[in-house]
Amino acid sequence: MKLSAGTKAVKFFGRSPLIFGVSRDRLARRLRSHGVMIRREGPTTEQVLEMVRRYDQGESLARVGARLGFSGGTVRTHLIRAGVRLRDSHGRAR
Missing domain, CATH: 1.10.10 (Arc Repressor Mutant, subunit A)
Structure with a gap:
């Protein structure tokens, strides 16, 4: 089929x-x-690495998610699991 x-x-x-x-x-x-x-279905290892790279370059959680086909919340979850320190809503380090 x-x-x-x-x-x-x-x-x-x-x-x-x-x-x-x-x-x-x-x-x-x-x-x-x-x-x-x-x-x-969760992101692949390569997609998580891409999330980390894009977030580290200053993209927002929502923008990273939109580019990779995930919600901003999913991106946030996987960045935290990867040990990434998140910024506040104004882009400042927490």
Whole structure:
């Protein structure tokens, strides 16, 4: 089966066994192999390193998230896990 519209496939992901006739895991692997990001999937190590680099260069959490396809809150969580010291809302070191 060819999946031409990844977003449509992700929309129906919860009902995948009924619609596509395959398990959720198999569908997820197939979508990922075609470059489709699955919701609630965290950033890769490379993406976290990119988050750190962009934040260190002065970009806001929201801007970093928008560029990489994550929310600012997700960026914040992963920067903290990576040991990055966050700025306050005015850009000053805390």
